[in-house]
Amino acid sequence: MKKFIKIICALSCLVIVMSGCSKKEADDYSEAQLKECFDAEIHYSTGISQDEYRGDKVVLVEHLAKDAKESWADLKEVCGTYQGENGDYDISISNGEITLTQQIKGSKRDVIATATFEKDPENENKMTMTSLSYEALYSLGEKLEQAGMNTILGMGTVFIVLIFISRIISSFSLIPKLTASRKKKKSDQNMAAVTEEVMQKESAPKAPENETENPELIAVIAAAISASEEISTDSFVVRSIRRRY
Numbered sequence: 001m002k003k004f005i006k007i008i009c010a011l012s013c014l015v016i017v018m019s020g021c022s023k024k025e026a027d028d029y030s031e032a033q034l035k036e037c038f039d040a041e042i043h044y045s046t047g048i049s050q051d052e053y054r055g056d057k058v059v060l061v062e063h064l065a066k067d068a069k070e071s072w073a074d075l076k077e078v079c080g081t082y083q084g085e086n087g088d089y090d091i092s093i094s095n096g097e098i099t100l101t102q103q104i105k106g107s108k109r110d111v112i113a114t115a116t117f118e119k120d121p122e123n124e125n126k127m128t129m130t131s132l133s134y135e136a137l138y139s140l141g142e143k144l145e146q147a148g149m150n151t152i153l154g155m156g157t158v159f160i161v162l163i164f165i166s167r168i169i170s171s172f173s174l175i176p177k178l179t180a181s182r183k184k185k186k187s188d189q190n191m192a193a194v195t196e197e198v199m200q201k202e203s204a205p206k207a208p209e210n211e212t213e214n215p216e217l218i219a220v221i222a223a224a225i226s227a228s229e230e231i232s233t234d235s236f237v238v239r240s241i242r243r244r245y
Contacts, residue, residue, distance in 0.1 A: 042104065
């Protein structure tokens, strides 16, 4: 039990020491100066003031004022115009970086302004404001509504893609039918061409068969017929002889 109490006391002392160090680190750079720079840049980026911050102990990183103006301009349509501060400052320190946040009031919607400060690498007695950004505040109902819309949109997109893919897959069954239809059509065309060619050949005038008009041959054939039929050669006349192949 005594050992457990000692451990608790040691941890408590460590927390107190760490808290003291963090507070000292923030005090070294004067919270007042950080807040002054923070407020001045908020006023400048929201259009309240025309001059950006110029200080000795706190300086601005290059292009920060321009980036802050653009960040506010992106939210102006949603949040409206700047109406002043609407909450206390919140300062946190982590790994030598100081983060300063404050809720400010817009004509349409409140906004959270967040700035970060770091030690100047060339001068430890100075702090550099490295960023200033704005984030619109939405109610729980608005967040749930937006989440629901995103869910419906995402699921709808997935279903549309799945339907499209299923249609493509189902169309694969038509490929054999289309192929067979084309083959049949080609076969019918070939058959029609052959039929037409045969009909043309049949309708064309036939060439006269080879007829032999040899008197000697006619006499021989007539004698053969007379002998086989036992009739006289005067009872029939051989007019032509056709050779069959």
